[in-house]
Amino acid sequence: MPTDPVTSWNAAPDGVPGPPRAVVLGGGIGGLTAALALVRHGWRVRLYERAAALDPVGAGLAVAPNALRALDVLGLGDAVRERAAVQGEAGLRRPSGRWLARTSGAELARAFGDPVAVLHRADLVAVLAAALPDGVVRTGTPADVRDPGSADRPATVTADGHDLTADLVVAADGLRSRTRDRLFPGHPGPRYSGFTTWRTVITGGPRPVPFGETWGPGALAGLAPLVDGRVYLYASVTAPAGERAPDGDERAELLRRFGHWCAPLPQLLAAAEPDAVLRHDVYELAEPLPAFHHARVALLGDAAHAMTPFQGQGACQAVEDAVVLAHLVRPGEDPYRALPAYTAARLPRTTGVVARSRRVGRAVAVTAPPAVLLRDAALALAGRLPRAAVVRATAPTFGWRPPAAPAP
Template sequence: MAQPHAVVVGAGVGGLAAAVALARTGCAVTVFEKAPVLDPVAAGLALAPNALRALDALDAGEEVRKRSAPHGIAAIRSRSGRWLLRTGPHETQVRFGDAVSVLRYADLVDVLLQRLPPGALRTGSAVTAVEPGTTRQPARVATEPGDVAADLVVLADGARSALRGELFLEHPGAVYAGFACWRAVVPWRPEDPIDFGETWGKGGTAGVLPLSGDEVYCYVTGNVPAGERAADERAEAVSRVEDWHEPLADLFAAARPEAVVRTDVWHVDTPLPAYHKGRVALVGDTAHAMTPNLAQGACQAIEDAVVLAHHASGSMAYVPTAVQSYTASRLPRTAAMVQRSAQLAEAVQNDSPVLTGLRDTAAGLVGKVAPWQLARYTRPVDDWRPPGAPRTADR
């Protein structure tokens, strides 16, 4: 009997995780990536306990933890530096079995690439069209060298996927969330103390997160038109936090100019009717791009990969049924998360002095009077476990 073949379109976190997960079920996998080389953005990534459990299912969790720095589930300040909410790594570990792991995006990509079968990744290979296939017919992807048949196709080509639009013609696609994010990995001397966490200001947020070694991950958001660019993005990032508490402006000023990456934020605000069509499954941002406010974009993509492989682990003859089960498992959870993240984005990107003051007061009261409410808010997100894992499986 021929080995089943899965084609993955896109070599970001979701695509690589899906390829690793499917290879572990016995599939031959081919990953098509249109970029000529994999050159991961120089940015950081926060992986919550739910993502670490998913990575454990791929035998990648321990390696990720080794390359990471621990962080709490939430640490939030006002622009003056006053703490509003603060949950440390130890408390997060106790509640959820793991602290949040912060690592370089490139490190996570490297961990996943190490677990990919040799020869599976094909860079410089754009997929221009997809035929979803049927119960009796395989799916097909169109590439420049020719068409490739597959028992299963996984679309992981990002928030603004053109291939998604071909499959769901009536869907409006991703929409601009109204703000951009500037990110940088910045040199830092460990002997210089820094309070890690996020700061809420007027019309944006900023954050400093720990990384292993002598660097930290910094980001700032701002309300700007889509597609707008500054002559000097480092100077633009510095200007957005120059009157906020120290050392935000100094940290961005210490970044190399070319290290500051600006990204417009897009999200799939209207849920797709399904995360599959025929023998095609959508994962990660292609299925449910969300704003970064819950820090769950990559986490949900890794969850998707594990759940998809779980449902597709039987005979490939039943892939159309398996991807239906995948949709049923993933769509309610991720659609709710997209909306929750968008609501949080609306609150933290607000530029009204009155409303931002009320927001900070409310967050401060929760932090002082009822910090347990934070755990209740995040538990449905962070307490997820892979299919078949016991509920008592906290580390």
């Protein structure tokens, strides 16, 4: 007679304690990385994803040197590098096309071991999912924390109408995390940042396309070539929450806002597929959580520290979270006693990244002509600094090293 999957999970075989058990909520990049990191440390893991498939909503994704270093710990760094385009010469321009500042991927590589790598979000999800053992990922299955557990009691997760006990629950359930709301009901939750964003991947249009961003009053647009010849295009503007193109055509809205900016942006937008343009309002956890854990539950990724996209660190910080968490809760370590160290390691780090991204957003948001002129003058002045000085300014973000990595 086949064994009930819930019974086999909850019961130790033959009464002998097995490996520690972890339930991961959410099949995004953070959840998949956490599941893999725990498996590599000897945990028995199940990951529950509400969606019917691991079909990520998104377009391109920047994987910075700090996240590549974390993926190296899991043996996946080279697989990501093989699928990614690396930032070469890049820069920042005005809508007229005049350069404000230039940066170099080679300088980043010399300082941090890698430049920024850009790939499609689906490619990173595929790399992570392929590395997990069969049976770990359960899609189309909502799951929620029923009991966070205690020092002498496992946590309980309800999945598909069944209760599963776990030594550890990893809540990677996103911006609107139900787990976060349950653990910290007094926290105000996500706040609208004032920005809406568009993302798309474009097949046609002019080539070659340089890496870089163009900043205008209260708006930016960025371009990043992908390794397969397509181009990742993203844009942000200040706008009221919930505002959408009047006729639902977001490509037409992008052309209205950016079609008069410097080449090749108008030509690429003209080549974009209207149905492939994604638009989302940007929300952030502007007020840090008091902790990233409670009892036997750890929050990870956007559930813990949702941020604006202006440093390209949302997914990167989730990857960092996962590697640090797995390092701290290795078998033999009681997760209940180990999780305070996870909060101590990750809360200050991510709070700093969130704040730096918000500062960049404030610079993008200026719209008054005198303020735009002052901002652009400051950017141009920074662009005249030696490139090594510019690279040093990124060290607080890119210079992070995972706890399991060897010393440089």
